[in-house]
Amino acid sequence: MITLAVDCMxxxxxPPVTLAACRKFLDRHADARLLxxxxxxxxxxxxxxxxxxxxxxxxxxxxxxIEVALRKKKDSSMRVAIQxxxxxxxAAAVSAGNTGALMxxxxxxxxxxEGIDRPAIATQLPNAKGAATTVLDLGANVDCTxxxxxQFAVMGSALVSVLQGGEPTVxxxxxxxxxxxxxxxxxxxxxxxxxxxxSGDLRFQGNVEGNDIFKGTVDIVVxxxxxxxxxxxxxxxxxxxxxxxxxQEFARNxxxxxxxxxxxxxxxxxxxxxxxRRYNGAALLGLRGLVFKSHGSADALAFEQALNRAYxxxxxxxxxxxRAQIAHAxxxxxxxxxxxxxxxxxxxx
Amino acid sequence: MITLAVDCMxxxxxPPVTLAACRKFLDRHADARLLxxxxxxxxxxxxxxxxxxxxxxxxxxxxxxIEVALRKKKDSSMRVAIQxxxxxxxAAAVSAGNTGALMxxxxxxxxxxEGIDRPAIATQLPNAKGAATTVLDLGANVDCTxxxxxQFAVMGSALVSVLQGGEPTVxxxxxxxxxxxxxxxxxxxxxxxxxxxxSGDLRFQGNVEGNDIFKGTVDIVVxxxxxxxxxxxxxxxxxxxxxxxxxQEFARNxxxxxxxxxxxxxxxxxxxxxxxRRYNGAALLGLRGLVFKSHGSADALAFEQALNRAYxxxxxxxxxxxRAQIAHAxxxxxxxxxxxxxxxxxxxx
Numbered sequence: 211m212i213t214l215a216v217d218c219m220x221x222x223x224x225p226p227v228t229l230a231a232c233r234k235f236l237d238r239h240a241d242a243r244l245l246x247x248x249x250x251x252x253x254x255x256x257x258x259x260x261x262x263x264x265x266x267x268x269x270x271x272x273x274x275x276i277e278v279a280l281r282k283k284k285d286s287s288m289r290v291a292i293q294x295x296x297x298x299x300x301a302a303a304v305s306a307g308n309t310g311a312l313m314x315x316x317x318x319x320x321x322x323x324e325g326i327d328r329p330a331i332a333t334q335l336p337n338a339k340g341a342a343t344t345v346l347d348l349g350a351n352v353d354c355t356x357x358x359x360x361q362f363a364v365m366g367s368a369l370v371s372v373l374q375g376g377e378p379t380v381x382x383x384x385x386x387x388x389x390x391x392x393x394x395x396x397x398x399x400x401x402x403x404x405x406x407x408x409s410g411d412l413r414f415q416g417n418v419e420g421n422d423i424f425k426g427t428v429d430i431v432v433x434x435x436x437x438x439x440x441x442x443x444x445x446x447x448x449x450x451x452x453x454x455x456x457x458q459e460f461a462r463n464x465x466x467x468x469x470x471x472x473x474x475x476x477x478x479x480x481x482x483x484x485x486x487r488r489y490n491g492a493a494l495l496g497l498r499g500l501v502f503k504s505h506g507s508a509d510a511l512a513f514e515q516a517l518n519r520a521y522x523x524x525x526x527x528x529x530x531x532x533r534a535q536i537a538h539a540x541x542x543x544x545x546x547x548x549x550x551x552x553x554x555x556x557x558x559x
Numbered sequence: 560m561i562t563l564a565v566d567c568m569x570x571x572x573x574p575p576v577t578l579a580a581c582r583k584f585l586d587r588h589a590d591a592r593l594l595x596x597x598x599x600x601x602x603x604x605x606x607x608x609x610x611x612x613x614x615x616x617x618x619x620x621x622x623x624x625i626e627v628a629l630r631k632k633k634d635s636s637m638r639v640a641i642q643x644x645x646x647x648x649x650a651a652a653v654s655a656g657n658t659g660a661l662m663x664x665x666x667x668x669x670x671x672x673e674g675i676d677r678p679a680i681a682t683q684l685p686n687a688k689g690a691a692t693t694v695l696d697l698g699a700n701v702d703c704t705x706x707x708x709x710q711f712a713v714m715g716s717a718l719v720s721v722l723q724g725g726e727p728t729v730x731x732x733x734x735x736x737x738x739x740x741x742x743x744x745x746x747x748x749x750x751x752x753x754x755x756x757x758s759g760d761l762r763f764q765g766n767v768e769g770n771d772i773f774k775g776t777v778d779i780v781v782x783x784x785x786x787x788x789x790x791x792x793x794x795x796x797x798x799x800x801x802x803x804x805x806x807q808e809f810a811r812n813x814x815x816x817x818x819x820x821x822x823x824x825x826x827x828x829x830x831x832x833x834x835x836r837r838y839n840g841a842a843l844l845g846l847r848g849l850v851f852k853s854h855g856s857a858d859a860l861a862f863e864q865a866l867n868r869a870y871x872x873x874x875x876x877x878x879x880x881x882r883a884q885i886a887h888a889x890x891x892x893x894x895x896x897x898x899x900x901x902x903x904x905x906x907x908x
Contacts, residue, residue: 338800349734352742385698385788393701393785420792424800433789436742439734440786441793443769448794451687451773452801455832459825466825473822476808476815483804 211241212524214302214517215294218248219269219287221306221506221513225252228306231513235521236260242521245300247291266290270311272506279311280318288312292319295499301524302500304491304516306508309349312501313494320499325536328354329496330362331435331503332369334489335445337426342489344370344378345423347435348442354434356398363403363412364539365495366430368532373522378429381418383437399432402542411539449484491516493523500529560590561873563651563866564643567597568618568636570655570855570862574601577655580862584870585609591870594649596640615639619660621855628660629667637661641668644848650873651849653840653865655857658698661850662843669848674885677703678845679711680784680852681718683838684794686775691838693719693727694772696784697791703783705747712752712761713888714844715779717881722871727778730767732786748781751891760888798833840865842872849878 218228225248232244236258244261246253253263266287270279279286288307294300296319305312309331317329332346346362347354354362363380370378382403384396400417407414415428420441423431433441456477460470486505490512494501500523504516567577574597581593585607593610595602602612615636619628628635637656643649645668654661658680666678681695695711696703703711712729719727731752733745749766756763764777769790772780782790805826809819835854839861843850849872853865 420789421796424796440769444790447770447773
């Protein structure tokens with residue numbers, strides 16, 4: 211039996227969406243149990259033999275500053291859900307709430323794994339091969355050292371091998387010939403990744419560029435959280451612009467509207483392939499417990515996908531795998547020289 | 560009369576494309592003259608009363624390392640074209656060659672403007688408002704200080720006000736709520752930009768995210784070259800994936816192929832709106848002379864657009880405008896505290 215703790219209050223829609231997803235999820239997974247965390251009044255209507263309500267008196271909003279979520283709302287549904295993981299009552303927690311707050315609370319309660327300085331957020335993006343590219347970090351860390359990027363590569367490899375099988379390939383996000391190729395951090399990260407590949411810890415394929423994420427050149431793309439976040443949002447922006455442009459062009463006049471009717475099934479097939487909901491469920495990696503983040507705007511289908519990913523990760527013992535891969539790569543993860551200024555504040559746990 | 564120096568050998572296609580574009584350009588601009596720079600044998604066939612061949616004996620290839628382009632090929636078409644600008648024989652130079660080499664040679668020959676530490680590459684991307692967003696830097700600088708980002712904002716504002724008129728708005732590329740909002744550099748850049756806005760030097764609108772580039776939230780988006788390059792390439796990657804996906808879905812069977820015929824005019828209209836060729840012609844800003852960079856893969860239509868942009872910039876005295884705006888913002892551009900390690904190597908010219 212796999213037990214997940216669900217922050218039912220999180221996200222833009224709260225219980226109407228999260229509970230609908232929970233019901234479908236339970237119907238499809240006979241060996242799953244859910245701990246529904248939230249305000250009891252909001253969850254009263256839900257009844258299922260494999261679900262139990264865990265009460266929480268507060269809710270972290272999308273606008274709450276991290277400090278408020280962490281220090282003031284100590285009985286939030288988000289925090290209580292993660293506490294279930296810490297206490298061993300659940301194998302993973304899922305929330306569609308405020309990402310910054312989720313990461314801060316998860317880190318505070320669960321702590322980072324040995325050998326990991328900073329947790330990372332890993333998500334999947336569709337690629338031209340009809341598969342998904344896993345990208346990390348996506349916003350947890352704005353300044354990363356070469357060591358951090360290596361840690362992200364090791365954790366990302368564990369995630370993808372557990373969820374998709376095989377030995378996934380890794381690329382380091384860099385820029386092309388337009389400049390000196392990358393900063394000192396990126397160059398050093400490249401060296402560390404090559405060493406890891408030589409010791410059999412990773413399948414490092416070298417540098418990749420922004421477009422390689424969507425070409426599917428490698429299974430995993432590693433970058434710092436600032437760059438990853440910008441790349442993700444820029445990509446979403448282009449996709450939205452193209453979809454809006456299609457709608458506008460097809461709505462232009464009676465002829466284009468007729469064309470839209472004819473083309474609709476084809477466009478629908480394309481949209482389905484690129485549907486971000488299929489890729490919902492980002493992993494917070496590097497913690498002593500499994501936490502998955504859903505898009506705040508997720509509908510029931512998308513939120514269910516986040517539950518599925520948490521379930522797969524728990525069932526396939528992602529945490530053990532990450533721990534083992536980190537341990538194996540440990541000699542490389544030790545700092546080879548004193549860390550520079552920006553890294554001085556970090557603590558190894 | 561506006562004279563442009565054209566590196567006719569640059570780009571993936573060389574003279575067949577560049578010369579075809581030059582001919583069209585001359586036909587459309589009765590007050591323009593071109594200096595066609597390249598191997599005389601390759602340019603012999605071209606004859607026009609407002610064009611003259613300037614011979615060069617070497618060609619910088621797309622693969623040439625910067626040092627080779629800069630130190631070994633001293634008679635390259637790229638370098639000779641920029642030399643025309645330095646000598647005052649041309650008002651601007653245009654090349655579709657290797658970006659890194661072009662920036663290095665331009666910087667070496669022309670030097671940076673007073674008050675500018677580093678030149679930047681500014682390009683336009685289509686946005687949902689049917690206009691263009693100017694983004695800089697796109698790869699000239701991998702590590703930027705807050706001061707550099709302010710300089711980019713000032714130069715970008717001058718570029719857009721000269722080419723499009725009005726007082727353009729500026730946004731600072733940052734990440735959303737997913738983490739502590741931005742690095743120290745970004746926070747400090749935000750402060751500098753706000754000061755500049757208060758002194759009337761800029762119309763700074765605050766932080767923007769990756770998707771705002773394509774929403775058209777602001778006229779100009781400022782970022783470091785690493786982030787800008789990744790955002791640009793990720794965006795190109797998504798667009799390519801969607802276009803390929805459309806082609807695949809429409810080619811699936813006889814019904815979808817018929818739908819494609821019906822939908823073709825609509826899709827064509829959309830492609831035209833998003834056609835990168837309309838936005839070809841990136842400006843190298845911050846130099847004591849105008850240099851424009853065309854996509855290496857540009858066809859004649861795209862290369863002509865780069866020529867048009869160089870022509871507009873020269874005719875509207877972009878260099879004077881940049882110089883004036885830099886001078887006006889000079890008090891802000893002076894370092895307010897000693898520059899950190901990474902910036903120590905920079906020289907003010």
